[in-house]
Amino acid sequence: MTHPKFVSLTLAACLAAWAALSPPLSAEGFVAETPEAAAADADFPLQGEYVAPHVGYQIVALGDGQFEIVRYNGGLPGAGWDGTERQAGEDDSAGVRDLIAAQSLKRVERASPTLGASPPSEAIVLFDGTQRSLEEHWQPGAAMTPDGLLISGATSRDTFADYSLHVEFRTPWMPEARGQGRGNSGVYHQGRYETQVLDSFGLEGRDNECGGLYSVRAPDLNMCLPPLAWQTYDVDFTAARWDAEGKRTAPARITVRLNGVVVHQSADIPGPTTAAPVAETREPGPIHLQDHGNPVRYRNIWIVRRDAEREARRPIVPAFERFHAGSGxxxxxxxxxxxxxxxxxxxxxxxxxxxxxxxxxxxxxxxxxxxxxxxxxxxxxxxxxxxxxxxxxxxxxxxxxxxxxxxxxxxxxxxxxxxxxSPPTRSGDRGAGQRGEALFREIGCVACHAPRSVDGAPAPVVNPGATVPLPELPAKYTTMSLAAFLRAPHAVRPGGRMPAFGLNDREALELASYLVGDSVSRGRPNVRFASYNGNWDNLPDFEALTPRRTGLARGLDLGVARRGNNFGIRFDAWWNLERTGQYRFFLGSDDGSRLWIDGVEVVANDGVHPHQENVGRAQLTAGVHHVRVDYFQGGGEWTLTLDFDGSGFPRQSLEPFLKPSEEEALAPPSATPVEADGFAxxxxxxxxxxxxxxxxxxxxxxxxxxxxxxxxxxxxxxxxxxxxxxxxxxxxxxxxxxxxxxxxxxxxxxxxxxxxxxGPPAVPADHRASLVETLSTFNCYACHQREGTGGPERDRNPLFLTDIPEMGDEGRIPPPLDGVGDKLREDWLRHVLRNGAKDRPYMKSRMPQFEGLDADRVAQAFIAVDRRESEIAPPVLDEAPHRVQAAGRKLAGNGGLACVKCHTFGQYPASGIQAINLQTMARRVREDWFHRYLVDPQQFRPGTRMPTTFIDGVSAVADVYEGSPELQTAALWTWLLQGEQAGVPEGVLGESIELIPAEAPILYRNFLAGLSPRGIAVGYPERAHLAWDAERMSLALVWHGRFLDAGKHWTGRGVGTQGPLGDHIMRIDATTPIAELASRDAAWPMQNPREAGYAFRGYRLDGAGRPTFRYDVPLGSDGARRAQVEDSPIPAPDLSLAGDPGFRRTLRLTAEGQVENLYFRAAQGERIEPAADGRAYVVDGLWQVRVLSDDARMFVRESNGRSELLLPLRFENGVAEVVEEILW
Structure with a gap:
């Protein structure tokens, strides 16, 4: 029997051992302060963050083997999540394990980039784990754990006004707790304003959760990490401002980074937050770490006093502020x-x-x-x-x-x-400024520069640290000098940090008008005006009309009409001219305008038209002159400008020189005509x-x-x-x-x-580091994301605009640069880096030109890092290219894979969203990448609206290459390689007038692509068609399938050329196929046949409506004799190739007297080879020609670097006849 005391001691020891090994219990259930203690809970190693391609999961422990599973499209918050609605549900541990296995999820343990950040030399280290820091910087009652962590419920001895603060904290493991009882504490700034500390892992991110300004503002993003992970707050705090009477003039303002991500950007705090221990006054306040009864721990706390006003003047380097400002x-x-x-x-x-x-x-x-x-x-x-x-x-x-x-x-x-x-000046106009405002908002200026107020609304708040500062532009520039800079910024700033946006002269002036205005619009009114309402096509007689408004304007300000359309204005002013001489006047307007000086018309610019400038001259004497400008606006945009030069005056705006009365013009000037600069x-x-x-x-x-x-x-x-x-x-x-x-x-x-x-010299040693440096230096990260870094900040994201909201972010935000060296052709990559691009017209932002960029080096770096090659080469189709192109065209159309439903095709819009022009694909992207991309677009651009073309490796189009995805992709690429010459796919001619020769041939005489203006197209019911050139006397084109669209010529003004609608387009004759040669070695004449004496004699139709084309060929050196040619190309179904008919072409020539040295050129190309059957010839591997004649007389020769198939013509009784069969 065991001694009772021994039993008691043994029991006590057992209980102590059990307490040490078992999870601690409280009213909230299991609570662990350290990862080692939490490991006793089987749920602890299962909870956390998981990723797979294009998706992220947060597994939140709820206690007793239950979990909440939160899914994020694109990746985890702050690491790829596309911002779409999170998906949440509950499951047990078995279900979580099944999910991890089924989706091959990888567990990740993220850490804040500022974790362990060393304090700068100016910092006050409030807590570093030592007893000394605890006693020196924290009020009595503050305590720390044996392992050197600060326990919540501490208030600093030091007090602060403006500062930057770094705090590291850790929430406990409390899986069964909920809401404010789960790892609750808080950092009170000045003891007044709380940034909440809470185990908010996996929650929505509200104002009472981690990262929130308690009861004031929710974080922009919930960046809370799992419990027991060390986390960081990096805070820039600006204290409230007060006047001498103790009245608050500005609220406290705060920028908060939670785990390195900005969750509040310059946010105003209207007053003390809930349960603040210190009242709001002008006095500095302490740092208070709230105790809410949960074992939240703190470490590495340091603070730097700052002067917010002085700090606002620090040099701004956006990439430093975004990615490096937190030290670490x-x-x-x-x-x-x-x-x-x-x-x-x-x-x-x-x-x-x-x-x-x-x-x-x-x-x-x-x-x-x-x-x-x-x-x-x-x-x-x-x-x-x-x-x-x-x-x-x-x-x-x-x-x-x-x-x-x-x-x-x-x-x-x-x-x-x-x-x-001094810089030249000119007046802008209200219309130009309004258009400039739109440019500033839309083309990408606000990606780097601060947005401005629009229509009186407050300007959007953006991160000032990521904002390239602008000076007070009207104080620095005139409208003209800023416009000149905006057109060519690299001429002034060769470092290239300010890119060129490809502005034309008008856009540059409009943008400058918005940003600067001018001395006239900022000065006092100096021109009299009378405005009228009306709808005119030319300037009216204002003398016969009653003005709606009269008054004084600042220069030729069209805004005084207070209308957007259908108005007229008469401006009157006086000009005291210093010098007698000959002057030129430049009057520009949209719509009509006229300039009078002393009652004499000097410049007329009347009518409805876009902005145009007319010039007039006048001989003027020194003294005061009456200046009158009449203007009307008939609709659309409105502009009015008036410049002058002459007699020693450089070209400049006349407006600053004008006065509203003759008396004022005669008065001694109080300043020079251009606004006084104030500097001697x-x-x-x-x-x-x-x-x-x-x-x-x-x-x-x-x-x-x-x-x-x-x-x-x-x-x-x-x-x-x-x-x-x-x-x-x-x-x-x-x-x-x-x-x-x-x-x-x-x-x-x-x-x-x-x-x-x-540190040691650290020139980037590899291409990846070089790219990071380049993207940082040129602030490419303001628009583009690469490898999880950069892209528009959350506060700037809404400023990126699109014409097609249905495209979502893909239509607004410049594309990520992940894999760009794999995607783009090297020549196109260099082109974009050197010259910018505008391949996404639906996206308002422009890709600018960075002239200071070493495009060759950067392109090579992208390629070295990104380039991938498929293990299997793209398939080679054993078929003539034009037939492969036809298959690709079918696949692109509505009857195939329907690419044209979303992609534009040259001038033709898509029926849905207007994605990138198909005609540009092959000049932009690599073939190898194209093949891989069509298989799984989401792999290359998560969240793209581009669907998977071949679901489960199966094509929905079974009748093209037996549904083979590989062969269909190769056909699409072959078609795309034609670029602007590719045949129009089915489904893009929304307002077409398709000509369909269903029962009889159709002749169409109009401007045809690739032919002279005298082209004649003939469509046949057999679906084999041709185009004959009456200028060159030649069979220019043949094709299969659909005939022509007459919509371009039969609607509107009918301008432009029209190409075939069908497939297998083949060029046959480059010029007339009949010519007289001095010898069989003489070059084929390249002169225009009409200039050489050929004459087109029209055509006649047979009983089926099929034309025979007639023309004369000059014979002899003087061309006095002639041979008459009748060219009859007729579809021949019996010549079918792959089911498509060929042409049987009969040429009949008649002439009087003996005819020698007249040849028929049956074909010409890069190469002409005998066909396998020995009866025909193959031209460039594309089409076949067979001449039904004495083969012994035919020969192939080389001439002018090309192969030609020639037949000497033999006349009998004044007649020669050739039958040519064409298959393609």
């Missing part, structure tokens, strides 16, 4: 990016070794800058770049000197750069400015050319070493009094630069 593991890569984009290597030459040549960035070219930018703006910008243009990468060069020296040096530099030049250029300072340009280092980044060569910097810049990483350019704001450039870097930027400078 990508700090070194982010530092290299900053070295590139801040132009560090321009001064510190040794840094070029850390970059590729692609990354070396220069500043704008300053040659002629006075004609682009206003001198006053240049002076302000050079003196204080970060104040004038917050976010600029231009450093401040004059902070280390006194005010007097600074002003003098700036004046000298601007005087040197401008030499007194001192030409005596030009030499000093030139010296400063070189000495201060401007010449290191900027080009300024004199006497044919660029000015070089004379400033000696020391090499960077580890001892200088806290000084010079890298010194914190206010910490240095040196003359080093001041970039306004924030703590993250300085830390990233130090990380890159301390």
């Amino acid at each position: 593991e990508t700090a070194t890569a982010g530092g290299r990016l900053l070295i590139s984009e801040l132009g560090c290597a321009n001064c510190h030459a040794e840094l070029a070794a850390r970059l590729t040549s692609q990354s070396l960035r220069s500043g704008p070219v300053l040659d002629g800058v006075g004609q682009r930018a206003r001198a006053e703006w240049l002076a302000k910008f050079i003196e204080a770049p970060h104040a004038v243009k917050p976010g600029t990468t231009m450093p401040a060069l004059f902070d280390g000197m006194d005010d007097e020296q600074r002003r003098r040096e700036v004046q000298a530099l601007v005087s040197f750069l401008t030499r007194g030049a 250029v001192d030409l005596s300072l030009v030499d000093e400015g030139r010296r400063l340009f070189q000495e201060r280092g401007c010449a290191a980044c900027h080009q300024a050319t004199e006497e044919g060569g660029p000015l070089l910097p004379t400033r000696v810049v020391p090499s960077i070493n580890s001892a200088q990483l806290e000084a010079g350019c890298l010194a914190p704001e206010g910490a240095s009094s040196s003359m080093a450039p001041r970039f306004g870097l924030n703590a993250n930027q300085r830390a990233a630069l130090r990380s890159a400078l301390e």
Whole structure:
């Protein structure tokens, strides 16, 4: 019998051991604070995140072997999910295991990219796992676990205003808990505003869940990871602003990254959130980690005090802000990016070794800058770049000197750069500005630049860190100077970061009119107007009409009519002309306009028409002149411009010179005609400015050319070493009094630069790294995603627009670049990189041109990383190409695979969505990729609306190549290879007038593609058709199937040429087949037959309505004698090839007297070979010709680099006859 005490001790020991080994229990059921403790629950290793191609799953443990299964199309949240509705359901552990096995799901354990981020040197480390940090930075009552984790329920001793905060937290394992009882805590900023901490794994993402601003705003995306995974908050907090009387003038604002993903972007917090321990005042507040009774743990907490206003002026490099600003593991890569984009290597030459040549960035070219930018703006910008243009990468060069020296040096530099030049001005018009607004919103400007207010609505809030800053454009540019820059940005910014959008002159002016306006529209009214309503085709007699409105306008502002259509305006003004002379006037308008000066018509531009410009001249004396402009608008767009030049005046707008009355025109001017710049250029300072340009280092980044060569910097810049990483350019704001450039870097930027400078040279060693660098440097990630990185940010995503909403994101968002080196042909890839593209007309955004991009290097990198080749080569079809093309055409049409239901075909729209033009496919994509893509489009572009062509490897079209997917794909490709020459597939001629020769032949005389304007098409009931050229006296084309569409010529204005509707289109004669040769070796005449004396004599019809074409052939050197030719091509079903009839062509020639050296050219091509039967010849492997004549007289020869089949003609009794059989 066991001793009771021993029993008791043994029982106690057993109970203690059981407690240590068994899951802890609470009111919420099983609770584990560590992964080791959670492992005792069989559900723990099963829960988590899983992926398969194009899909993601979150398996959420509910306790007792039950799980919620959440499915995401495309991938996991923040890693491929396409944003469509999540699908959720419950199952037990067996069902979860079955799902994992059935879909071959792979378990993934994601980690925040900022996990373990090291604090910058300026940071206050609030908690690092040491007792010292706990005691120094946390108020009494704060506690930590034995393993060095901070327990929730802690408040910092330090208080803060604006700051950047990094926090790492871990929620416990509580599978049976629900809602706010499941891993609840919170980070209270200033003790007032809570970012919620909760085990929200797999939930929808509400304002009371992880990532939410509690009771204020839900996160943009639920980025919560599974319980017991360490997670991160990276927060930029801006405190509320208050006036001197204690009234709040602006709410607190916060940007929150949960696990590296922005879930709140510059979100306003209207007031303290629920249960805030600190009241809202102007005073700084602490960091408070809420205790909600759950064992949430914290670690690695550090904070950097910041001045939000100063931080807003930091240099903005979008890719750094998006992918590297949180420090962590990508700090070194982010530092290299900053070295590139801040132009560090321009001064510190040794840094070029850390970059590729692609990354070396220069500043704008300053040659002629006075004609682009206003001198006053240049002076302000050079003196204080970060104040004038917050976010600029231009450093401040004059902070280390006194005010007097600074002003003098700036004046000298601007005087040197401008030499007194000023940018040209002109007035815009309201219509141009409105169209420019649409361009700015649509073509892609807002992918990089901040969107603006539309129709008075607040501008969309976007990430300012990912926004390339713009200066106050009207202060810098005139409409004309900005338009010139927008047309050719690379001429000024050769680094290529600002791409060209292929703007024409009008678009550039419209966009500039929106962005800048002009001095007239911003100035006081200076023109009298009277507006009228009416519907006219020409300018009315305004004297006979009663105006609807009168008043003063700013220039020739058409907006004063307050109508969109059917109005007229008369503008009257006075011009005090300084010089007598001959002047030209340029009057442009849409619709009609007329210019009068002193009652004399100078320019007429009347009628309804798109914008056009007419020019007139006038001899004018110095003094005041009355200027009148009449205008009417008949519908559609509306524009009006008036420029002048002459007598020493360069071409410019007349509008700034106008006054609303003769008295005002005579009054002494208070300013120059162009708006006063407010900056005094001192030409005596030009030499000093030139010296400063070189000495201060401007010449290191900027080009300024004199006497044919660029000015070089004379400033000696020391090499960077580890001892200088806290000084010079890298010194914190206010910490240095040196003359080093001041970039306004924030703590993250300085830390990233130090990380890159301390590390070894890191030029990308492989193609993949090179691509990442390029896509970051040129901000390609603003539009495109590749390998899970980039693409439009969530706040910018809605700004991408489409003409076809039914296409979804595929019609709005520029395509991902995954596999682009596999997909695109190398020549097309280079073309797109060099020149941009517009292959998706339904997508408003344009692919711009990056002239500074090394297209060859980037294309090679894409190919090296992406290129894949199929193990099985595409099949080769043992059939004539034109028959394969016909099969491909059938497959593309409505009777086949119906490609044309969604894809356009050249000028022809699709019947459904208007996807990429089929005619461009073969010049864009690779054949190998095309074969693989048709099998499974979703594999190449998840979420695409392109259906699987061959479901389960079976074609729905069984009568083409016996339904073989491989052969059908090869046929489609062969048809696509023809590009614009491919036959029109069935189903795209929505408004066609198809001519069908059902019972009798149809003759169609009109403009036919590939023929002279004298073409004659003949359609036959046998479905073998021809086109005969009456200019060249030749049988030009033959084809099978459908005949012609007359819709183009019989509707509207009837312009353009029309090609055959059918298949197997074959060119027979290039010119007349009958010619007189000096010898059998003489070249076939290439001269136009009509010019050589041939004469078309029309045609006659036989009893069945079939034409015989008649023409004369000149004989002899003088052409006085003639041979008459009758050419009768008739369909011959007995010559059938694969069921399609051939043609039997009879040529009958008559002539008087002896005829010698007259030849019939039966065929010509690259090669002509005898057919297998020995009776016919095969031309280029495409068609067969047989001449029923004495074969001994026929011969094949080479002439002009081509093969020809010739037959000498033999006349008997003045008649020669040839019968030719054509099969194809």
